[in-house]
Amino acid sequence: MAVHIVEEAHRCLGCKRPRCVEGCPISTNIPEVIRLFKQGDMETAGKMLFDSNPLSLVCSLVCCHEKQCEGHCVRGIKDVPVHFSSIESFVSDLYLDRMAIECRPSNGHRAAVIGGGPAGIAVATVLAREGFAVMIFDSKDKLGGVMRHGIPEFRLPRTVLDRIARRLAEMGVKFRASTTIGGALEIGDLMRDGYEAIFVGTGVWRPRTLGMRGEPLANVHFAMDHLGNPDAFELGETVAVVGVGNTAMDVARTALRHGARRVRLYARTREVHASTEELDYARLEGAEIVYGHRIVELTDAAPLFEVTEYDEAGAVLGTSPEPVLAPADSTVIAISQGPKNKLALTTPGLECAEDGLLMVDERGMTTVDGVFAAGDAVTGSNTVVHAVAAAKETARAMADYMLGTAVEAGA
Numbered sequence: 001m002a003v004h005i006v007e008e009a010h011r012c013l014g015c016k017r018p019r020c021v022e023g024c025p026i027s028t029n030i031p032e033v034i035r036l037f038k039q040g041d042m043e044t045a046g047k048m049l050f051d052s053n054p055l056s057l058v059c060s061l062v063c064c065h066e067k068q069c070e071g072h073c074v075r076g077i078k079d080v081p082v083h084f085s086s087i088e089s090f091v092s093d094l095y096l097d098r099m100a101i102e103c104r105p106s107n108g109h110r111a112a113v114i115g116g117g118p119a120g121i122a123v124a125t126v127l128a129r130e131g132f133a134v135m136i137f138d139s140k141d142k143l144g145g146v147m148r149h150g151i152p153e154f155r156l157p158r159t160v161l162d163r164i165a166r167r168l169a170e171m172g173v174k175f176r177a178s179t180t181i182g183g184a185l186e187i188g189d190l191m192r193d194g195y196e197a198i199f200v201g202t203g204v205w206r207p208r209t210l211g212m213r214g215e216p217l218a219n220v221h222f223a224m225d226h227l228g229n230p231d232a233f234e235l236g237e238t239v240a241v242v243g244v245g246n247t248a249m250d251v252a253r254t255a256l257r258h259g260a261r262r263v264r265l266y267a268r269t270r271e272v273h274a275s276t277e278e279l280d281y282a283r284l285e286g287a288e289i290v291y292g293h294r295i296v297e298l299t300d301a302a303p304l305f306e307v308t309e310y311d312e313a314g315a316v317l318g319t320s321p322e323p324v325l326a327p328a329d330s331t332v333i334a335i336s337q338g339p340k341n342k343l344a345l346t347t348p349g350l351e352c353a354e355d356g357l358l359m360v361d362e363r364g365m366t367t368v369d370g371v372f373a374a375g376d377a378v379t380g381s382n383t384v385v386h387a388v389a390a391a392k393e394t395a396r397a398m399a400d401y402m403l404g405t406a407v408e409a410g411a
């Protein structure tokens with residue numbers, strides 16, 4: 001049975017030192033939202049959620065609550081934590097289309113946002129509300145980033161993202177779709193055209209490869225390609241997924257929903273990196289986890305693995321003398337993503353760390369004056385709420401920079 005949110009709200013102890021807030025990466029004032037909810041003041045509760053996190057509806061659906069707010073709830077020590085995500089989902093859903101989003105009158109300053117994922121959306125929201133003219137550029141046809149082209153629809157309905165896009169448009173934020181900056185247009189062109197500050201929220205979209213024979217085969221795919229457009233892939237009945245993180249779980253569940261009969265996820269060791277929740281769902285839907293399998297080659301017939309045997313206590317007993325064939329119609333590689341380098345290659349002075357992630361100072365400014373960055377492009381693969389939290393801070397620094405109220409880094 002679904003959680004009854006009114007009862008849940010009454011279970012909140014309204015702690016003086018709320019551990020749930022400490023566990024929330026964006027420090028949403030959870031006890032206050034619950035107090036307003038109990039009073040029936042949905043408007044103020046919704047506004048508080050939106051002001052704290054413009055993607056609060058998304059986060060209520062996809063955050064790892066078990067590790068964050070709910071994982072810290074004091075109720076959870078002896079009992080079950082308050083199911084705040086359900087309360088947040090209800091209030092945010094109700095509020096998203098109804099709310100009057102106040103925006104200050106235009107201040108005459110213009111900012112460009114490269115990448116319309118959570119980080120870009122958060123920056124655009126904060127700046128538009130402060131009276132800045134904002135233009136988002138994205139390589140894809142619609143706003144959302146990984147929320148639209150990675151997280152499967154059954155976890156995050158696309159209508160939620162469409163509603164957010166509508167609200168952004170109402171705030172005056174402009175969107176130029178299917179435009180890759182670093183292609184025909186470069187950051188230099190945006191500067192030339194008078195954008196005073198530029199935000200880079202391009203995320204991490206280059207699949208990490210295994211670096212072995214067989215990766216370019218017709219029946220081998222990368223997770224992000226598959227998740228971005230699952231209908232374009234004929235995976236067959238038996239699918240091997242290399243990797244056991246959250247992305248791998250999404251691939252497995254998506255494959256099972258698109259006709260695969262048997263999906264096995266291969267873990268190198270006995271460890272699974274996905275959250276307990278994602279692992280549980282994948283298993284419930286029929287995915288199997290196979291431990292101790294290190295991939296060594298991909299062939300037309302199947303991936304080949306070196307197999308490690310363990311005893312009951314988990315100690316290694318030995319490895320297979322020969323690679324073992326694990327028959328599969330197709331193999332999906334899901335071992336995480338790194339950044340693409342288009343912007344670094346086309347923007348003089350834009351420096352990246354060795355792993356290709358953008359370098360920023362404490363304000364979120366990159367090594368190019370006026371160019372800021374946050375989200376996965378800076379941290380590497382992380383989460384929606386972490387991208388939004390960092391982007392909100394960066395947006396404030398961008399505003400100071402454009403208004404000339406910025407304090408020099410290190411001053």
Ligand SMILES: Cc1cc2nc3c(=O)[nH]c(=O)nc-3n(C[C@H](O)[C@H](O)[C@H](O)COP(=O)(O)OP(=O)(O)OC[C@H]3O[C@@H](n4cnc5c(N)ncnc54)[C@H](O)[C@@H]3O)c2cc1C
Nearest residue numbers: 115117118119138139145146181202203375376382383384
């Ligand atoms: C399969 C999968 C499932 C996930 N599930 C969850 C989850 O359940 N919960 C959670 O919290 N997090 C999840 N995450 C992580 C989360 O989605 C990311 O941390 C978050 O989306 C990062 O936001 P971002 O704005 O930094 O980048 P992105 O969401 O990656 O957005 C970047 C945007 O920039 C655009 N772009 C890139 N380069 C350019 C360019 N040169 N010019 C113009 N546009 C460009 C891209 O098209 C994209 O729209 C998941 C990630 C994956 C891969």
